[in-house]
Amino acid sequence: MKLRKLFPLLVMMTLAPSACVDLPEDGKPQPMKTWVDDWRDEVIYQVLVDRFADGDVNNDYLVRPGALARYQGGDWKGLQDHLDYIKELGVTTLWISPVIKNVETDADVDAYHGYWAQDLTQTNPHFGDMAQLRSFVRAAHQVGLKVVLDIVTNHMGQVFFYDMNLNGKADIYIGGTGGTSPVTRVSEFDPDWDPTGVQASTSLGLAGRAPVVFIQDPSINRVPPQPGILGTARAYHGFGRILNYDVPAQTMLGDFPGGLKDVATELPEVRATMVDAYTRWAEQVDLDGFRIDTVKHVEHEFWQTFAPAVRQRLAAQGKNKFLMFGEAFDGNDELLGSFTKNNELDSVFYFSQHYQVFRDVFHNAKDAKKQRGTDQIERLWTTRYKNWGAEPMPDGVGIAPRKMPINFMDNHDVARFLFDAKGDVDALRNALTLLSTEEGIPCIYYGTEQDFAGGNDPANREVLWNTGFATSGDTFRHVSKLMRLRKAYPALRRGDTKVIWSSPDVATEEDAGILAYERAGGDAGAGAYALVVLNTNGLKESVTAKDGATMKTAMPGTVMVDVLDPKRPTFTTGADGSLRVSVPAQRGMILVPQAQVVSE
Amino acid sequence: MRRTLTVSVSVLLAAIATATPAFAQEADAGAPIAADAAAPATALDTKTPAPSKVEEAKPDDAKKDDAKKDELPSGRFEFGAYGRVRIASDLRGGTGRTANIVAYGTRIDEDSYAEIELRREDTWKKDIRTRVVTTLAFFPQFFHFTGNATQQIAMRNLYVQGTYGPATLWVGSRMYRGDDIYLLNWWPLDNQNTVGGGAGLKLPKDTMVAFHMGMQRLDNAYQTQVIQAVAPSGFGVVDVLKVDRPRIIETLKLTHFLRNAPDRQVFQNNDKMGLKFIVYGEAHQLAAGTQKDPLTGKDRALPEDSGWLVGAQIGYWTGERDSFAHLFFRHARGIAVYDPLAVPQTFANDRTVSGASETLVALAGNYETGILGVQWGGYLRFFRDGSDAPLSKDKFDEGSLVLRPNFFIGEHFGVAVEGSYQMRRYALSDANGEGVKQGGLTRFGIMPFFSPSGRGSFKRPQLRMLYVITARDGGARSLYAPEDVFSQRKVEHFLGLSAEWWFNSSSYP
Structure with a gap:
């Protein structure tokens, strides 16, 4: 009798909670969808999640405000709360720093950046949980933003040590005589490259390969990595830290500086694990692409396995045009292009441009001794068409890699543009004009719009919320203007590129610093046209002419409007298409046929 | 997840720390101003079971005092106790371990705990009495188990109470609480542990009102932080109290009884039966402060915070064999949501908890007839x-x-069987990201017992054997770290011995 009376209560207790606590609707799994038409229409905005906005103080675990090598408190909710700021800036795609669980800290530096992976299947609790990540991505999609996730396949965090002296514990330093023992003074966490594999040794000499010992330190989440095979020694090469990046074996097999353990990506089980672990994130969160770290440290065969597998698995679920672009921190354009062929990646960061254009030309706008002429830009762009893939990847984004470089001025791994340009904001804004109008996908590092000027890591990883998310600054408004123009004029996004004026001159010559290129036709459609003219010289006004020769455009007898200038000045080309315009120092023009001018 | 468990466990530990048995505490905590074991049965005793219970509990010395009541002033010392000890195996070579995953799970496998009380009772004049109460609590583990001679001891009561006619005052450090749910070892309506004072007054028509005000400043940087500063003179450092934010709590409780009295008949021909209605409220305040962040050395503002709580209870007792039923309701907001012996772990971005809320309904009861007794709680x-x-x-x-x-076998033996279910569901995604994180477990226990003081679910002392089996679902297992066997095992066993007693305590008269 009593039990019968209590049964409804039991049922109520079981069912009632299900009607109460629940995940937010946007935090639940969503069917995947293709959100991108043409990736060249996109502008990527790189965000270090820890530095963008702190939306939830409850994940501010061990934050040390102001100490940029430590966690600062940013999270996915903060990003979600400030999508309006990003929209106002005008960028269209967010590249977010890695989401996976990391080793918390190492040598008093935190893993706020996300590159010290410990578990590829779990979220980093500093940023939120899976539902929060989903909620953020869905909110981004709802306002027209896409989300690209940063991933790393080359290495894991510092999750093990090499027991070089066979004493079973991790020694920060061990010393030897350098006589019978080759050891002088090394760290078991991060020993130097050894072509025979990191060796153990005793006072009597070498003792064979040093055992790999996974560390058990739950207090900083330094525990054996996940999933599966990544928690075993055979998943790692064990050759020690790269000493010489010019030695291919070291580049491919060596540990990354800081003790980041190089993964044996040639193993089929490892490849399968990487494909599954990372594709699962795309599936669970409805991501739009991967930015892939340190691709030059992984063998090409891995990318030829990884990339097609990811594309096919996602395409089978309705996610097409999934962008995968890699980071090869190298100025060698041929090397960069090698990852864009043979069914590998859709694109790579245009590091050669970072050096040859933004460093050599724009940073030194006021120093004729250091500045390189704009002819270097033309040569580089021409070279790209030789070095980079000419065919879209099968099942990829549908665009030839050479037509879609990931253009960037700076990022989290290099000093900010303004640091190297010694605070020259005119150089910054002029460079932004190039970045936003050249062929490819612009990628803007967060804080650029706020004139952040930090030096090398971690000084270049400033806290954005200290700016109050101001949108009234000149650089913010310049970027916003460029984004509106890019959106308004398809030629700036999809048009083919033809350089019609470049110059080796950097001093007092008539055309010193001038670069002019047409964006026209191509996938932008017949008739679409824009002409970009930049003066990269920081000391004088220059013209698009020299020694009696004048710049020739493809638009004879046409009234052109400079849509970058709020006053909208007009210029008329000659019957032969010639156009002589004078451009103030470190300024640019975006000239559009008057008939094509639209309101932004 | 680990933090969640920590919070849950801390709440649970807080409940364990204040553990008292079923109806026993009700006479004092439920009737904060009466609290006199020697009071007449019809006085302001809110104890759920029959008033006759008080007569049964009246110590011999009290009877002697009655005989000598004309010899005033008079006084006596009293000793009381509550305790429980258990030892158990998990049948896998380890110790038995509690498996609860909710804040207030079943107590069948709860850990050992004991209190001893020394009390001075004085009657100064006919209507003026005082009581000085000192209660020490002992927390596990105990010496014979660990070999460790140190012991965690807490002062659970240290207060003086004076009664003058219908009014009572008390001042001191006191656990101050109402009716519990014995099987869950939990006081769902009012359960204060403060240093403060209170007053109560008997009102006409079997009604009483009680007010209490107290404060706590827990040893936690949220409320207390001591930093070192350069000594203003000489060398070295001095301690500076940087954060000093006691939580100040006021409570008000109104209790009305429906029961027969010399001047009225509520229940025909039944003077033992009764009903009581309780309306209860709390207000909490926490001042603003400034904390020095130990990581950065920078000052960080701690905003002021506040909260309130309202609740109600209906109690019914038959007066026969400790049969009773209680129904509780409580709703709290702000800082009042959090157990006074715990501090919030999560905050709004302004670092307050003004948006916090808690709503609960709870029930408890016992029914005995013949050889059967049934206790319940939920x-x-x-x-x-x-x-x-x-x-x-x-x-x-x-x-x-x-x-x-409980199946009673004769007057002194019996077998209790227990079934329970518990579940918690979090506003978090589960490991697969497919739904919310949740867990549940079902338990069944059997407990033969010896009850020297006679037949009854609440007769103590009670010496027991017990076996409990717990089936834990995947969600419950996922609440534990992978290294913990509780993250892997679907079934837990708990085979052991336990004893529980209480006698002559002001908390459990």
């Missing part, structure tokens, strides 16, 4: 922390239901 609790985020480890729903039939 609750539903909807807890929302103060964080702005929709997802939080401290936003959850939980519930527990436990039923314990």
